[in-house]
Amino acid sequence: MSGTAAIVTLTMNTALDVTADADNVVPTEKIRCRAERYDAGGGGVNVARFAHALGAPVSAVFTAGGSTGARVIDLVHATGVCEIPVLIEGGTRESFTVNDRASGRQYRFVLPGPVLSLGEQARCLEALRRAAGTAGIVVASGSLPPGVPPDFYQRVADICSDVGAMLVLDTSGGGLRHVTSGVHLLKPSIRELRECLDRPLHTEPEQIAAARELIDRGAAKVVVVSLGADGALLVTPDDSERLSAVPMTSVSCVGAGDALVAGVAVGLARRWPLGRAVRFGIAAASAKLQTPGTAAFHRDDVERYFVTQAAHSEA
Template sequence: MGERVADEMRPPTVVTLTMNPALDITSEADVVRPTDKIRCAGARYDPGGGGINVARIALVLGASVSAIFPAGGASGDLVCRLVRDAGVPFRRIDITEPTRESFTVNERSSGKQYRFVLPGPRLSIADQARLLDAVRHAATGAAFVVASGSLPPGVPPDFYQRVSDLCGKVDVPLVLDTSGGGLTHVRSGVFLLKASVRELRECVGRELATEADQLAAASELVDRGVAHAVVVSLGSQGALLATAQHRQRFSAVPVRTVSGVGAGDAMVAAMVVGLSRDWSLTESVRFGIAAGAAMLLTPGTAACARDDVERFLGIVPRAEDVNVIRA
């Protein structure tokens, strides 16, 4: 099996790269206990991985998209079928090892969610080169490239810096959402970096106990040239935005959560769609918060509904400017 390219009539607005896609399996049980067999009721299968989720939701929000990812084995075949069924054009890079599976169990008695994530297949140097070539080809004429998700075994931690350098050469802004070594080894060239507080803490190597600490750390990444803008997602507390010109605080939209899986990816998707419409960063982050809230209403990693996103956008509070005192 070779590389497969979905036909498109025009260049996509948003190109996504998922280095470690997954077959997301979601089920539920009355109680989750150690040692006992857990009898689960039914199963939902969704294509997963950061970039794939971003592409699915950006498509729902009206953007033209193209998803690039490696896939192998029966699980990879099913991921591709599910992506195709979602209407997302994609390019599959065939690999030898099977695509990973991720398993989520919702405990009905408590409302808690248990998530089990496997490390993923090992990608060869040749696999990595073909993925970069696919990004280079797809990015021509695109408005944004989004690299989202973890790096699988065999991929060096500076891989996303190589993606950033590639995007710089073809003059396409890069939006990055990752963690671990894939994040800490990024040095420059990212247009928009989205990070949780934990991921931001990994970047700067210190505790970030207060909002002021978090904004100062985000501003530090901007000052170092890692990213033009940094968005810090705070879950139910909203988000923070730092650029060289200003820092802002955004409040969240309170919703009753069905599943928290994919909310961050929905946020990234909506921010990129907003930017592709020439919205300001501030308005794009508000759109991202609305999409993240809408995603909380969906089971598994099912894509949120566009009507919900638009409805929540109407009630996302306006951003507040925040001053940062530097040490």
């Protein structure tokens, strides 16, 4: 499938997300699972599916290899997202989530993914450049697979600068530490921010100062720090704002960060003010918490939580 989109996502470490329930997770014994579901996954793929659910025209550039990759392509196609797969020799990884019904806990098992050759990496960048040329916003999200250098996302930022696209980046580890310029909005979790700067960042002022340090370095113009149940911090060069979460009990936390990024990207595509876009992202994350596995939410739920979140922030 081909076409143009307001938002283009990039996923270097695509996954087939498998989710299942178990009565009781214990060591050594066979754990009998049921109610399994399969979703196309990896950060950018999730963002694309969620942005599409919000009504945005979106294309997804993602790696796909082997029978698992073929299934991911089919799953992305079934969602209505414009898929732009980059075929690779290695097999696409699986990620496995088990919901332990006895304890209410969720166990997540994530594989590293296939090694990407230099040629495969180059083809990913070529596909991104072609797709981003007609897009206003690029979202690069997720971990870097084996074989991909830690400065890869800086090359993505350079492409976005060349074609005039706004880059939203959500990554961790070396992929985060090696970005030096060209990112419009950076979305680390509080854990990822702590790891990036190697500091505990216990207090909100410390967290704001850390986010602004990334801005002062030139890594990004805006930093949004996701805080889980505590909402998010929106930090710009001159200001900061704490945005509250919507209080609720979650069904699954998998993909909530991707939903936040999707909501923010859709808000930016609609040319909303930053604060409103981040609130929309929080509403999308709240709706995602109510769906199993990495299943997409209903747009009406996001709109309802958007109103609730705004009211909660003003209270």
